[in-house]
Amino acid sequence: MTCEQVLSVEVTENNAGSFPIGVRILVVESDPTCLRIVSKMLQVFGYEVKTATRATDALHILREKEDEINLILTETHLPDMDQYEILEMVGELSSSPIVVFSADNNESTILGCLFKGAELYLVKPVIKNDVKNLWQLTYRTKLKTAVSGEGSNTFHGGSAEQNTSSLTVGNPSSTMGMTDQKGKRKELEETDNDHEYIDNLTALKKSKLVWTNELHNIFLQALRILGVDGAHPKKILQHMNVPGLKKENVSSHLQKYRLYLKREQDGMQKTMVRDCRPSSTFNPQGGPMSVHSLGFVHSPTHVNSNYNGILIPNYVQVDSQSKQLCPSYPNSNHTEIITTTDGSFSSFDQKGKYSVDEHLNQGTTLSNTGTHGPTFLGNSQQQVQFPLPQPQPLPEKEDESEILDIATMEELELLAMEKEFLEDLKNDLW
DNA sequence: CATGTAATAT
């Protein structure tokens, strides 16, 4: 299923204790569909979800068992209460952090909610990345209150530290404790749902690595440095020096890469048979190949295939390139790779995102938004150098997607992901 | 063990 794409929570050996399981979140939302979707999203991530469609219901729940709610996610435009009134009243009843989610992106509204005590303001539509780490708010406020003296805000079921056992693989049954909540969805065939939950929770760990052009370039660089003889997964991994990258990743990629090389080679031997080559992703230009006499492939600017590039004979020394990884945005899980070349080559710094990072795991696998095309390297004796930015022959280039800037691309990605998520929800639930 | 390869799964 697409669980892997949807599910990704920061869970590692080190911080496995910090996990939403055991965090009870109250979702207040008047629109039933929205309520269900958000609730499902939260549940999938391991939250225990309680719901209310009216402000009075929410207040009632809080009055009844206030100490069991660790987090409150609420819409402000509720039919039976004023916009900020809900915040005030909830704030009186509960010390748990309040997160507002609303379609209203008016600045004054946002500031108003924050001023009225909201910890966080999310603009609808809410996506998985918005909700998956909300539990951290509870942790933060818990620390806050602990420091300030009163440790009243204790988690039910010990989610902060002890619950790691429930996550340790192989013991999914212990996580079932959370499904006994208010048999809301009890009516449905529970086996399916439960299995789904188990699968979901156990699948939380893995997110797929995406070989961006940048990552692939590092890969190629390692190959060149190591030479054909030493190009084994372990060494490659070392030389790539990308945090979180595992040998299996390299192995898999290497395998496919070699496969590609072989195919490429075979294709070459059939010198210029017209349509012998299908317009695969490796040869996105389609028809006649755009290979110059030197075997230097001029890459189109929009290729997302990873197995491009050709291994250069090992005598080719490549400069001493230094790789450097640095976090792009503080709250972003993505990593920006900056590779610099010295001297003779124009130093290029490509921004790219890849989802390696098993440590600070994240799930969003943004496709490449590289500005440069993939770097094809010559396979002839002559070495062709890395970045080949030549935008000149682009008058008739179609592909409107290139025109979009990165921000827009990312936005579209997120929207697409959300759409996909909602689709899955529909398929699974209805 | 680590690796290469094919087949298969997600």
Added chain:
DNA sequence: AATATTACAT
């Protein structure tokens, strides 16, 4: 389609 995973041979 791109990666991951597995099985098996080396």
